[in-house]
Amino acid sequence: MFIDADYGHKPKLGQIVCGDVFMNEKIKNENRLVAVLSDGLGSGIKANILAKMTASMALNFTVNNQPLERSAISIKQTLPICEVRKIAFATFTIVDTEFDGFTRIIEYGNPQFVVFRRNQLLALKTVVNAENELSVSEFNAEIEDRIILFSDGVSQSGIGRKDMPFGWGNCEMIKYIQNKLTHNPHISAKDLQKTIISRASLNDNLKPQDDTSCGVLYFRTPRQLILCSGPPYDKNKDAQMVEMVSNFPGHKVISGGTTAQIFARELKRPVEVDLSNVSPELPPIATIEGIDLVTEGILTLGKSAEILKNKEHNGVSSNNPAMLLSETFLNHDKITFLIGTRINEAHQDPKMPVELEIRRNVIKKIAYLLEKKYLKEVEIKYI
Amino acid sequence: MKKHKVTICTGTLCHVMGGSELPALSQFIPPQYLNQVEIKGSPCINHCKNQDMKPPFAEIDGDIFCEATIDKLVKELIKRIENDS
Numbered sequence: 001m002f003i004d005a006d007y008g009h010k011p012k013l014g015q016i017v018c019g020d021v022f023m024n025e026k027i028k029n030e031n032r033l034v035a036v037l038s039d040g041l042g043s044g045i046k047a048n049i050l051a052k053m054t055a056s057m058a059l060n061f062t063v064n065n066q067p068l069e070r071s072a073i074s075i076k077q078t079l080p081i082c083e084v085r086k087i088a089f090a091t092f093t094i095v096d097t098e099f100d101g102f103t104r105i106i107e108y109g110n111p112q113f114v115v116f117r118r119n120q121l122l123a124l125k126t127v128v129n130a131e132n133e134l135s136v137s138e139f140n141a142e143i144e145d146r147i148i149l150f151s152d153g154v155s156q157s158g159i160g161r162k163d164m165p166f167g168w169g170n171c172e173m174i175k176y177i178q179n180k181l182t183h184n185p186h187i188s189a190k191d192l193q194k195t196i197i198s199r200a201s202l203n204d205n206l207k208p209q210d211d212t213s214c215g216v217l218y219f220r221t222p223r224q225l226i227l228c229s230g231p232p233y234d235k236n237k238d239a240q241m242v243e244m245v246s247n248f249p250g251h252k253v254i255s256g257g258t259t260a261q262i263f264a265r266e267l268k269r270p271v272e273v274d275l276s277n278v279s280p281e282l283p284p285i286a287t288i289e290g291i292d293l294v295t296e297g298i299l300t301l302g303k304s305a306e307i308l309k310n311k312e313h314n315g316v317s318s319n320n321p322a323m324l325l326s327e328t329f330l331n332h333d334k335i336t337f338l339i340g341t342r343i344n345e346a347h348q349d350p351k352m353p354v355e356l357e358i359r360r361n362v363i364k365k366i367a368y369l370l371e372k373k374y375l376k377e378v379e380i381k382y383i
Numbered sequence: 384m385k386k387h388k389v390t391i392c393t394g395t396l397c398h399v400m401g402g403s404e405l406p407a408l409s410q411f412i413p414p415q416y417l418n419q420v421e422i423k424g425s426p427c428i429n430h431c432k433n434q435d436m437k438p439p440f441a442e443i444d445g446d447i448f449c450e451a452t453i454d455k456l457v458k459e460l461i462k463r464i465e466n467d468s
Contacts, residue, residue, distance in 0.1 A: 256426075257393070257394040257395060257426035257427035258394075258426075258427055260426040260427075261426055261427060261429075271425070271426055272423075272424075273391075273393050273406075273423065273424025273425060273426065274424070275391070275406045275409075275422060275423075275424045278406040278407060280403045280404060281403075282398075283393040283394070283395065283398045283403075284393055284406060284424060286393075286424070286426050294426070296393065296394070296395055296398065296426070297395055298395055299395055299398065299399070345432065
């Protein structure tokens with residue numbers, strides 16, 4: 001089982017930062033994922049700092065296996081209480097989930113999260129601790145379950161409008177999500193989170209009245225991707241490399257001109273370069289039958305690492321090879337890099353531009369970003 | 384009618400060594416000659432291993448051109464087409 005996690009937010013109109021913070025971390029050797037959504041009181045920088053403080057405390061306590069209730073109580077005691085309103089400065093929801101599905105969720109002051117099993121709302125047993133206002137829910141997640149966390153900016157969006165005087169409301173929101181899931185049962189966490197946020201801001205006539213954020217955890221069978229780049233160290237292994245990629249159960253990407261030619265030769269299929277769509281920035285993409293994407297190597301990989309680092313991808317498919325490659329990475333859960341280690345002599349001349357980095361370093365950079373920033377499962381194999 | 388086959392290398396080395404504009408070659412061929420030219424790209428035409436030649440590379444009817452520019456290729460193509468007639 002794989003957990004596809006993504007979040008997004010829109011700050012209140014006029015603010016440059018959002019007062020809601022979503023953090024998550026995958027603990028690889030324990031097969032766990034911890035996610036936290038925190039909403040700081042008010043908006044702007046102050047709310048953002050409060051929320052960030054709360055979220056990082058909650059995340060680190062949970063990652064280090066402190067009992068959820070105890071960490072929640074510690075956080076609550078640390079948070080200052082607003083003197084005027086007598087409420088704590090930040091609310092939070094902590095999700096602690098194991099990859100076999102066992103999930104615990106602790107909530108303090110946020111609107112009630114929702115869990116969907118396929119397109120049906122899942123009723124959860126929730127224990128409320130009246131003394132410290134914590135609610136604890138436990139359940140066993142199955143494949144195609146989704147946990148949706150959101151701040152009150154979502155559920156109360158549109159408040160004061162004639163047709164929704166009390167805002168969007170949980171009921172209407174659930175109906176909206178249900179509708180989305182019925183029409184698009186395999187919608188990714190990213191797309192679902194985006195539609196919910198854009199709908200909430202639409203309720204406010206695109207002028208959000210509060211910080212609006214939404215995080216989605218989607219349990220699914222992993223979507224696999226293999227990226228093959230570089231010729232093998234030993235020429236005799238060419239056939240083995242091609243075979244490994246051809247037999248791979250999932251999406252296949254080749255990155256590198258020489259690599260593409262090895263495939264064309266071994267598979268006896270022509271490789272065609274698409275010259276109709278070229279940008280001076282990067283060499284164009286090519287096509288080989290049976291391979292889903294063929295790009296140039298080191299420059300495209302380098303650019304793609306930059307896009308992933310700066311979160312420049314906008315979800316719009318474009319013809320830019322690096323953008324296409326980054327999109328492909330993000331649409332998959334389990335990514336295998338099959339990296340050939342033969343040195344390209346032609347790149348070793350000191351007169352060459354510095355962009356011609358060492359392949360292994362660029363791959364390591366991409367793998368690190370995918371693992372840490374986008375919570376993908378990554379494996380690097382050298383050949 | 385005989386067509387002249389042009390292969391443009393779109394490999395990494397040719398791209399960074401000044402070949403990034405070459406894929407746009409067809410825009411610079413006089414329109415009356417366009418139907419006599421066939422332009423293709425290749426991920427790498429393997430001349431970069433040869434230390435004696437300088438990228439970017441292109442081939443016209445199998446002949447290698449090093450340090451190729453659009454200007455150079457267009458002139459060569461016009462020469463070949465006019466030789467045919």
